[in-house]
Amino acid sequence: MKSSLRYLIMLAIAAALGLTIFLVGQREPEQKALFLGVDGDPRMRLCDSPVNGELADPAILKAMGIDTPFTKAANDKAAYRISVLRPASAESISITFRTPEDVPGRYEMVRWDGKAISRASGTLDVTDAASLVYAFEDAKIWGELKRTIETLARAGQATAVIEVRAPKRERCVSTRYDDERVQPLLAAFAKRFAFLPGALPVEGLIAPQAGFAPKPANKPN
Numbered sequence: 001m002k003s004s005l006r007y008l009i010m011l012a013i014a015a016a017l018g019l020t021i022f023l024v025g026q027r028e029p030e031q032k033a034l035f036l037g038v039d040g041d042p043r044m045r046l047c048d049s050p051v052n053g054e055l056a057d058p059a060i061l062k063a064m065g066i067d068t069p070f071t072k073a074a075n076d077k078a079a080y081r082i083s084v085l086r087p088a089s090a091e092s093i094s095i096t097f098r099t100p101e102d103v104p105g106r107y108e109m110v111r112w113d114g115k116a117i118s119r120a121s122g123t124l125d126v127t128d129a130a131s132l133v134y135a136f137e138d139a140k141i142w143g144e145l146k147r148t149i150e151t152l153a154r155a156g157q158a159t160a161v162i163e164v165r166a167p168k169r170e171r172c173v174s175t176r177y178d179d180e181r182v183q184p185l186l187a188a189f190a191k192r193f194a195f196l197p198g199a200l201p202v203e204g205l206i207a208p209q210a211g212f213a214p215k216p217a218n219k220p221n
Contacts, residue, residue, distance in 0.1 A: 044174070108121045
């Protein structure tokens with residue numbers, strides 16, 4: 001009789017424990033969604049285009065001309081695009097860098113300042129083009145995809161979208177613009193374009209704590 005009672009008690013405990021585990025498992029997906037993050041970091045994930053950026057405004061992206069997946073032209077050896085995106089009321093900037101056959105590099109810049117769009121384009125010399133290519137090679141965007149857990153407030157103050165179409169490597173990732181893995185890449189662009197004649201302003205391209213922060217142009221008295 002005692003053994004039967006003990007068995008029934010153990011059975012009830014096991015059933016209660018199983019029900020608790022089941023209910024927790026049912027509630028977990030609502031709070032924490034699993035996905036593949038670069039290096040297992042929930043901040044950085046693969047994307048298709050800037051449209052996947054958390055803070056991207058579809059209407060602004062369309063006006064900027066960056067609302068579709070990035071492609072490499074037939075005469076490009078490689079093509080790269082970086083975009084730092086914010087809500088429509090704030091500035092967003094995108095820089096496309098290509099290595100065609102005829103010149104070391106070509107660039108196209110488009111900037112939304114919260115009210116209007118401005119554009120600029122031009123060529124890069126060997127030094128600047130090579131520096132940007134090396135910056136992409138060194139960027140920590142090529143890590144292995146690992147399962148991780150979705151977190152809240154992942155976007156930060158701005159979203160960075162990095163797109164690469166190179167002969168041996170192709171990738172599109174989105175992350176916070178203050179992600180330490182992309183800060184050196186964004187800083188390399190800011191440093192090169194801040195002093196490039198004809199280029200647009202690059203303020204807002206990098207987080208304030210990054211290594212290089214371009215100084216705004218002096219205002220006339």
